[in-house]
Amino acid sequence: MAELSEPQSPSGVSPLGAAPATAAEETMSAITSGDGCGAANGLVQALLRSGNDVASGARPILEARQLYKAYRKGRHEISVLRGVELQVRQGEFVAVVGASGSGKSTLLHVLGTLDAPDRGEVWFEGRRLDTLSPREKDKVRNEAIAFIFQFYHLLPELTLLENIMMPALIRCSVPVWLWQRWSARKRAWQLLDRLGLASQANRRPAELSGGELQRAAIARALFAQPKLLLADEPTGNLDPANASQIAALLRDLNRNERMTIIMVTHNWELAQQADRVLRLADGQLHPVCREMPGGQWPATSAPDERPAS
Ligand SMILES: Nc1ncnc2c1ncn2[C@@H]1O[C@H](COP(=O)(O)OP(=O)(O)OP(=O)(O)O)[C@@H](O)[C@H]1O
Ligand SMILES: [Mg+2]
Numbered sequence: 095m096a097e098l099s100e101p102q103s104p105s106g107v108s109p110l111g112a113a114p115a116t117a118a119e120e121t122m123s124a125i126t127s128g129d130g131c132g133a134a135n136g137l138v139q140a141l142l143r144s145g146n147d148v149a150s151g152a153r154p155i156l157e158a159r160q161l162y163k164a165y166r167k168g169r170h171e172i173s174v175l176r177g178v179e180l181q182v183r184q185g186e187f188v189a190v191v192g193a194s195g196s197g198k199s200t201l202l203h204v205l206g207t208l209d210a211p212d213r214g215e216v217w218f219e220g221r222r223l224d225t226l227s228p229r230e231k232d233k234v235r236n237e238a239i240a241f242i243f244q245f246y247h248l249l250p251e252l253t254l255l256e257n258i259m260m261p262a263l264i265r266c267s268v269p270v271w272l273w274q275r276w277s278a279r280k281r282a283w284q285l286l287d288r289l290g291l292a293s294q295a296n297r298r299p300a301e302l303s304g305g306e307l308q309r310a311a312i313a314r315a316l317f318a319q320p321k322l323l324l325a326d327e328p329t330g331n332l333d334p335a336n337a338s339q340i341a342a343l344l345r346d347l348n349r350n351e352r353m354t355i356i357m358v359t360h361n362w363e364l365a366q367q368a369d370r371v372l373r374l375a376d377g378q379l380h381p382v383c384r385e386m387p388g389g390q391w392p393a394t395s396a397p398d399e400r401p402a403s
Pocket of ligand 1: 174193
């Protein structure tokens with residue numbers, strides 16, 4: 095198994111399409127468009143980060159090296175990722191921002207082996223992922239990498255409890271499942287209870303609110319005790335109150351359970367929960383500094399800046 099190199103400077107994030115209407119939106123727009131962070135300041139941040147990593151001897155749990163990805167439609171080619179470099183340490187919480195269409199979801203899918211890069215490498219815990227067979231990738235995803243999506247992706251015909259146990263059901267053979275089902279059920283109940291959903295355990299997704307559905311999706315993601323959580327706009331479909339709750343939950347998972355999280359978001363409050371914010375622009379990641387021209391980032395929470403689609 096190959097040794098990973100020491101962490102280098104972090105990579106970035108991106109912008110929104112609509113004209114900003116509030117101070118928070120203006121700030122987020124500046125960040126996502128890259129106007130809000132001077133190059134020198136960004137470089138200092140990156141160097142500081144790199145220095146801290148080396149000093150602590152931290153090795154990345156996840157590393158992307160020179161990732162390229164393009165989509166082809168007929169004679170047209172959309173070049174989305176153009177040499178993405180990323181190193182994420184164990185227990186780090188990284189937010190990725192960027193304009194709609196800049197490739198944030200594509201990047202998460204490539205990092206999590208749902209999609210393959212055209213070129214470049216993805217390493218997880220010292221193991222190269224992008225060259226694994228489909229079966230091996232499935233195994234890594236089942237055991238170590240979990241996804242949360244904007245639209246929950248719960249199975250409508252199953253109850254919440256059944257949805258949460260799905261990863262175990264998929265992973266096990268029938269005899270193993272029969273052997274393990276009671277412990278799986280117990281764990282699913284514990285997760286539902288922890289996320290405040292115990293009373294909804296036997297309801298189907300159609301009977302639940304957006305916030306409840308997202309909490310259930312998080313419970314499902316946590317079921318297999320993943321080492322890496324990849325979240326694609328986890329609050330993109332929620333009102334501010336529910337978004338705050340999900341933000342607090344993710345921060346809690348990161349702080350108290352040292353879960354490594356990479357989260358794509360347009361939500362200002364949620365981005366502030368992260369240790370580091372990166373902007374995806376022009377196919378590459380760029381560090382975003384915490385200080386904006388004219389002062390600090392706003393301390394108040396802001397509504398999700400993403401325009402409703
Ligand atoms: N399967 C696909 N086939 C062709 N083009 C695609 C495919 N998936 C994504 N794209 C294109 O790649 C670009 C990046 O898409 P992606 O979904 O990664 O962007 P995004 O940053 O996540 O956007 P958003 O913020 O709107 O979710 C877009 O131009 C999109 O149209
Ligand atoms: Mg997306």
